[in-house]
Amino acid sequence: MKMRVGQYLIDAIHNAGVNEIFGVPGDFNLAFLDDVIEHKDVKWVGNTNELNASYAADGYARMNGLAAMITTFGVGELSAVNGIAGSYAERVPVIAITGAPTTKVEQERKFVHHSLGEGTFDDYRKMFEHITTAQGYITTDNAIEEIPRLINAAINERRPVHVHLPIDVAMTEIEVNEAFQPTVKESTINEQVVDMISQKLSSASQPVIITGHEINSFDLHEKLEQFVNKTNIPLAQLSLGKGAFNEENEHYLGIYDGSVAEENVRNYVDQSDAILNIGAKITDSASAGFSYQFDIDDVVMLNHRNFKMNETRREDIDLPTILNSLLAIDYHNDAMFPEINRELDDHIELTNEPLEQETYFKMMQQFIGLDDVILAEQGTSFFGAYDLLLYKNNKFIGQPLWGSIGYTLPSLLGSQMADQQRRNILFIGDGSLQLTVQELSTMIRQQINPIIFVINNDGYTVERLIHGEHQPYNDIHMWDYKALPQVFGGDNVGIHEVANAQDLKHTFENIKAQGNKMHFVEVKMAQGDAPEKLRSISQVFANQNK
Incomplete structure (x- = not known):
């Protein structure tokens, strides 16, 4: 069937699970926004500026699993850079769409508004290369391949992507044979992960798990909890990624934040002889300035495309595969660990003194x-x-x-x-x-x-x-x-x-x-x-x- 590239893009984003789109109108995206408004299942949420739109898309994606935003070329997309960079750093999948000048304007290197006045049109796209996991220049010839590639990259890597969409391309009809459906990579079991972690745990007397934001990004809460319940290994969260683990679970130790952590949490983690870092980054703010007392080189890093144990390093293993592999491990921890106190403090004096x-x-x-x-x-x-x-x-x-x-x-x-x-x-x-x-x-x-x-x-x-x-x-x-x-x-x-x-x-x-x-x-x-x-x-x- 025939449909405009802009229609195909909005259909594809909706089929990937997005029902609201954030952004700010500009003359290089206005005709494309008509297709957004006309879509019966997608709502346009106009923002007061592009930075706020990028933040709103980030919050939406953290809840929904994917978000999209639309800005205009140059002034709009650059105003959103800060928010997109934050989404990249913390693994939040946002599709950042830039409505751009026509292909004819670009080919003729015209000095149009919102450009740098040098006849170049790839300057801003180059900026996005460092803060997105994939980038694409959409044409009528590549739209059917590029749009699915970019959306799938955002979903599978849980990071932003950048879509450069010339307005004439958005308005051009193409032949679409089938509707886009997202392709999520199937998770398998990696035998190397199973063998290495099994060997590590078999010799441990006080194992512990540190977890964080990537569990939230990939929605792996249930699998992580299954692994914890099966193995009886206690778990501490970093502040970067709070909510990654069920805090009502009996294996939950609390927040580990280096030297400022609660004493029983700090001592248990620092004295552990087998630390599994699952989906976490131990940053300065999350560890009170790297004030942990364990040897970071001894920590088993089990992050998305970052597996490290001793001298073994691999960047080809995704986090869902790591969690599936952990569930295949036959191990049960018999060491005692501290229990968190969940009793609410009901003894709060309600005074009229200044609130602290x-x-x-x-x-x-x-x-x-x-x-x-x-x-x-x-x-x-x-x-x-x-x-x-x-x-x-x-x-x-x-x-x-x-x-x-x-x-x-x-x-x-x-x-x-x-x-x-x-x-x-x-x-x-x-x-x-x-x-x-x-x-x-x-x-x-x-x-x-x-x-x-x-x-x-x-x-x-x-x-x-x-x-x-x-x-x-x-x-x-x-x-x-x-x-x-x-x-x-x-x-x-x-x-x-x-x-x-x-x-x-x-x-x-x-x-x-x-x-x-x-x-x-x-x-x-x-x-x-x-x-x-x-x-x-x-x-x-x-x-x-x-």
Whole structure:
């Protein structure tokens, strides 16, 4: 059948599981956007800028498994680079589509707007080579091959891809013989993995698993839990990838973050004689400045296309195959390991004294529900929230590796659009909010109902703790945060102001009583107050920079 290239691309993206597409219109994508709007099963979610669109697509993909966004050539696609780079770093599959000038304009090297005025049109595509797992220039001759290749690459590698789509190509009809269906590589069992890990475990007296973000990326939670239950090996998570393991499982030790970890977790992991690193990257922020006490060269690295044990290194084994191979291992651990305490702290004094971070997160532990999606902005919010004990069906979204402040507010738009039945809760600080707050407007326009907690502590707390506590570059202008929903047209948004524990408790009650609306909560705290782990890790960052 005949169909336009743009129609085929949107059909293919939808068949891969995407129902909403983010982005910003521009003259090089407008005619293509008509095909998006006309598609009966795909919704266009216009964003306030391209950076926010890239963050929203990232949040959507973390929930849905794949996302897509559309920008215009040059000014649009480059505005999205930061978000796409974050998706690449943390293995989030986003299809970044650039509506480009016509092939005739490119061939004639015309000095058109949004170009560099040099007659070159591949400059921006070259930039994307380093932050995407695959790139493609779509033509009428290659569309049937290139579009499936790019979508499959995003799915199988769990990383972004870049699609350069000249607008005349998008509007040209081609012959399509069959609809695109994604091709997911089948996972097998790798005998080398089975033999080497079996041998390692057979001689271990205190084995442990460290896990992280790649389990979330590849949705391998059930397989990982099967392996843990079968072998009786305890497991610790990194903050990069929290939510990778069921925290209600009896084998769960807690968060391992180097020298600042809970003593029993730190001691057990550091003293282990067989550490299996499954789908995790031990970064500076996840390990308090690489403060682990084990020999990193002795750790068995079982990551996507990165298998390392002793002198054996392989880059051809994917993570699903690694998990399948682990399930084939016949081993049972008999060593004792510490149990995590899941008892909630019910002894919180509800006073009218100024609210502090410690009390704030203790109360949040009581507030989160069984099925909530929790987003925590890099800063006081992330370092306070990643120690929250989650329920099996919770989802946790943060960005501790890339660490771009302002990420989570637009990401909240994406995560909530991906599943509007689950309650989404955002923890964010005032400094981060000011970077991307415009996307609150899109949330209101899309009539979604997340819960947003904004810590107003007057500035960049993480930066103050690292360097320049009283320097003006860490100051921000005070806003009337409670007025923002009204500014953006949110007439049905619940507005709350919190200054102490009594206020917070009352706010929780109001939110639960009015679950059918968005809630925006301004939480006032002292400028110098911060979670203890953030204080410790900030000092590590300060020392790294000397």
